[in-house]
Amino acid sequence: MPRAFLWLERAILMRNIQHLLLVTIAVAVSAAGADDTSARLGKATAVLNKMKQSGEIAASQFANADCVVVIPGFKKGAVVVGVGHGRGFISCRNGGNWSAPGAVALDSGSVGVQLGGEEIDIVILSLDNGLRSKLLSDRFAIGADASAAWGNGASAHADPNSKIVLYGETKGAFAGFDLNGASLKPDDSSNKSLYGKTISNGEIIAAAAAPSSAQSFVATIAQASSR
Numbered sequence: 001m002p003r004a005f006l007w008l009e010r011a012i013l014m015r016n017i018q019h020l021l022l023v024t025i026a027v028a029v030s031a032a033g034a035d036d037t038s039a040r041l042g043k044a045t046a047v048l049n050k051m052k053q054s055g056e057i058a059a060s061q062f063a064n065a066d067c068v069v070v071i072p073g074f075k076k077g078a079v080v081v082g083v084g085h086g087r088g089f090i091s092c093r094n095g096g097n098w099s100a101p102g103a104v105a106l107d108s109g110s111v112g113v114q115l116g117g118e119e120i121d122i123v124i125l126s127l128d129n130g131l132r133s134k135l136l137s138d139r140f141a142i143g144a145d146a147s148a149a150w151g152n153g154a155s156a157h158a159d160p161n162s163k164i165v166l167y168g169e170t171k172g173a174f175a176g177f178d179l180n181g182a183s184l185k186p187d188d189s190s191n192k193s194l195y196g197k198t199i200s201n202g203e204i205i206a207a208a209a210a211p212s213s214a215q216s217f218v219a220t221i222a223q224a225s226s227r
Helices: 003-054 059-064 129-135 188-195 201-207 212-224
Strands: 067-076 081-094 102-111 118-126 148-150 164-169 183-186
Touching (some): 003 081, 067 102
Antiparallel strands (some): 067 081, 118 164
């Protein structure tokens, strides 16, 4: 057999092997992403159940909410310039039901000395239907796009003008933190992992069917917010 033919045959074989490896890696990464999103949904459901059972969030607040955002394990920075990041889900009322969850990311930035990094479970209630379109947009700036306040912790205060109310919980006493600069954005990669395609939060909230991994999350919100 001519050497040139053998070389060509080996090159084709190597190319096929490389292609197979790339496909295998892509499938593995996709599966890992799906597992991570499903696990985060489970954590978000647990956070809702815990805050509901403890009475941390008043039943009347849940009942008046138009949209609910849950960020399990929001990570607050530990350096001189404090920043925070967390990923979670949003669901809104859709007729008499609650929508399938859209994935979101919450980022905050504040200047000041932090005592140490900590994880905070956060629930955000939007009390105004007029905020929904902005809440589902590419960027919702808490405090700038709508007045906001903590509903619990040392930073809690009753503000009848607040359209966004946040609740937090940590392992120790919850003190709250500066909301200035905090923004809510779509988490497109998690949405693709959850729904198997590129889809916006607006499309999800309007008409998407909740996948099996998200049904417990939606049911927990429905139970907590029943009027």
